[in-house]
């Protein structure tokens with residue numbers, strides 16, 4: 215996993231590198247700028263030209279474009295089509311001067327602008343500015359409207375735009391000339407690259423503090439920052455790549471990190487090959503408490519997801535009329551009925567010898583469904599994935615306290631006492647209802663919401679959305695950013711719940727949720743084949759087997 219750092223942790227990282235490891239800060243800046251320049255040179259050879267667009271149009275292009283894809287080479291070093299670099303007064307600006315010098319050394323003639331008070335230049339940025347000027351480079355200061363006209367003219371034929379205005383030091387909205395500069399940069403038709411983070415973005419929450427640079431690529435230094443990995447952060451950051459600072463990667467173990475990013479090799483490691491004498495029950499038999507009359511599709515998708523992710527068997531345990539409807543539809547999947555008059559007894563029989571339970575999709579949220587959930591919470595000792603209607607039951611007449619006398623649901627109270635190992639898979643709306651707040655409040659700080667929910671429910675919580683956040687009750691947080699908009703299709707969440715159920719038969723709940731999110735996203739990518747829509751949920755389930763196969767072959 216790749217450590218993801220908060221603003222404060224990144225400061226601690228820098229301080230550790232400088233004070234403990236004795237790497238001078240100017241060397242870190244040199245490494246940052248040189249690494250970024252190398253990547254920018256590559257991008258100049260790859261980046262597609264965009265049609266000129268206003269700020270809004272540019273935002274659309276940013277969302278649509280697959281960065282790095284195809285296109286004619288942009289820039290043989292060319293006197294007219296220059297790289298435009300806009301530097302601020304802090305160390306982020308210093309990185310910009312280093313980029314300029316290395317591009318110059320490779321035959322380019324970058325146009326360098328400075329926005330800020332020259333007497334406020336940080337010590338290292340001043341050294342780098344002087345080195346740039348000492349080599350004969352020019353710096354155009356952006357102080358008044360006529361200066362902005364010069365910038366605008368240069369942007370009109372720029373080969374690429376580099377934002378080195380503000381980095382992790384930003385702690386308030388950008389105003390004044392810098393804000394006008396950002397508007398101009400965002401309106402440029404050239405590809406846009408942010409150094410470290412897009413200027414204007416809060417590096418912890420990914421929320422724009424005010425006017426914010428809209429990047430196609432963000433070259434972030436040493437480690438990804440938290441704010442780059444939220445849906446809003448990624449919308450502004452474009453394609454995020456890490457540029458090393460020449461510091462060993464174990465420093466975050468010493469200074470701390472806020473989250474981890476799932477990598478392919480983590481999931482490959484978790485997926486151990488089946489034993490030669492494996493049989494369907496040793497591979498894991500998943501009970502799927504899902505579906506109801508008119509909603510049997512949900513239960514089929516869960517079971518399908520579980521089998522494709524490696525469950526040896528799946529049994530849909532549901533209401534008698536749904537079982538009748540299912541009979542005609544199932545081949546590989548078994549069914550068992552929950553008798554409303556003897557819910558506890560039928561569940562005890564159905565869950566015997568099962569390895570994991572998935573409860574919720576299409577299950578209903580009436581009294582009987584509540585009793586079934588209550589019984590499972592009270593008696594099931596294995597992995598339990600709670601999704602969809604289970605989330606509604608947990609939060610009905612809820613205040614998130616778990617105390618029925620204060621408006622918390624009975625089921626929520628049972629959740630806290632349950633001997634099961636629970637994985638909750640809410641989207642923002644469901645989590646909002648569970649915690650007694652709005653979906654907007656959840657989206658405003660998804661990291662906090664997921665960790666808080668995990669702590670309050672004593673469960674692993676997978677907060678769905680464009681990029682999932684997986685939090686454990688111990689405070690560990692893992693991010694999966696492999697998702698694609700194509701995954702937004704009916705039944706996609708049901709498949710995810712099934713995949714996690716299968717994996718939870720063998721893995722710890724946090725690992726199962728992480729691996730499940732990753733496999734689901736990758737399978738969606740395979741099914742979508744480069745498109746952002748048009749796939750159906752059963753194709754995601756089908757795709758999982760191929761993704762698992764690929765990982766096992768590694």
Ligand SMILES: NC(=O)C1=CN([C@@H]2O[C@H](COP(=O)(O)OP(=O)(O)OC[C@H]3O[C@@H](n4cnc5c(N)ncnc54)[C@H](O)[C@@H]3O)[C@@H](O)[C@H]2O)[C@@H](O)CC1
Nearest residue numbers: 228242243304305306380381382383384385386387388410
């Ligand atoms: N310290 C280090 O060792 C390294 C730092 N690096 C770069 O340094 C950046 C952080 O540098 P700094 O801490 O100097 O900060 P920034 O360059 O991000 O910001 C500059 C200064 O602007 C001020 N400021 C904050 N918000 C403002 C606003 N809205 N309007 C006007 N001024 C505002 C702050 O006082 C801050 O010190 C990183 O993002 C990275 O790009 C890299 O060079 C790698 C090494």
Ligand SMILES: [K+]
Nearest residue numbers: 377380411413
């Ligand atoms: K920046």
